[in-house]
Amino acid sequence: MKIIVFGATGGTGKEFVKQALGAGHYVTAFVRTPSKLQVDHERLTIIQGDALNKIDVDRAVEGHETVVSCLGAEGLKPSTVLEEMAQNIVLAMQKHGLRRILYVASAGIYKEIPGFLGWMSQRLLKNVLEDHRRAVNTIMAADLNYTIARPMRLDDGALTKEYRSTEGIVPENGKRINRSDVAHFLLTALEEEKWMRETVGLAN
Numbered sequence: 001m002k003i004i005v006f007g008a009t010g011g012t013g014k015e016f017v018k019q020a021l022g023a024g025h026y027v028t029a030f031v032r033t034p035s036k037l038q039v040d041h042e043r044l045t046i047i048q049g050d051a052l053n054k055i056d057v058d059r060a061v062e063g064h065e066t067v068v069s070c071l072g073a074e075g076l077k078p079s080t081v082l083e084e085m086a087q088n089i090v091l092a093m094q095k096h097g098l099r100r101i102l103y104v105a106s107a108g109i110y111k112e113i114p115g116f117l118g119w120m121s122q123r124l125l126k127n128v129l130e131d132h133r134r135a136v137n138t139i140m141a142a143d144l145n146y147t148i149a150r151p152m153r154l155d156d157g158a159l160t161k162e163y164r165s166t167e168g169i170v171p172e173n174g175k176r177i178n179r180s181d182v183a184h185f186l187l188t189a190l191e192e193e194k195w196m197r198e199t200v201g202l203a204n
Helices: 011-022 054-061 081-096 115-124 126-140 179-191
Strands: 002-006 026-031 044-048 066-069 100-104 145-151 153-155 164-167 176-178 198-203
Touching: 002 011, 011 026, 011 066, 011 179, 026 054, 054 081, 066 081, 066 179, 081 100, 081 126, 100 126, 100 179, 115 126, 126 145, 145 179, 153 179, 176 179, 176 198, 179 198
Parallel strands: 002 026, 002 066, 026 044, 066 100, 100 145, 145 198, 153 176
Antiparallel strands: 164 198
C-alpha cells in the first residue's frame, strides 16, 4: 500500500513509519525538517513541505492510497493550525480521489474523559483539544473513510500490543498509552479495514 504520513517526525509518526515499512508498505514521510526523521529504507520517500501550504500538500498526496496524520499542536495557546492543516489534507484527498484517512487526535476532544483527569485536561489543554476537534469535524464532514484515534496521555516505550480501544468513549480507568501502540492501532485499522468511520479512544 502507498501511504503518506503527515507529522512523520513526531513520536507517533516515527513509530508508524517504522512499523508500516516493516509490514511491507511504501511510505512517504511529509516533513518540514527531513533530518529529524533519521530513517533510511528503500521503500521510504521523504518529501519536505509545510502542511499549512495547500500546494505542498496537494503535490504530496497525489499518487498515494492512504493518508495518516500524526500532526500535533506546538503550544497551548488558541490556534487553528490543526484545523487548517486538516482542511488542506482533505482538499488534496478529494482532488486526487483518496478515500482513506487515519488521524491521531487526542482523548478529551469530546469532553469524554471522566472525573478529575477530564477536568484537568479541559483546563490545561482546552485550546489544543478544541483545535483537534475542529480538525476532526473537517475530516468527518468530508465523507471520507476515516478512523480517528483519541489516545490518552502519550508515553515513549516499546510496542506492547496490550492496549484497549473503545468507540466513542475512552477505555475505563485509562490514563496513558505508548506511542508505539498508537502506531500499531493505526496500522492494524488500516490493514484490517477496521474502525471505519469511527472515533476510537485508546489506553493501556
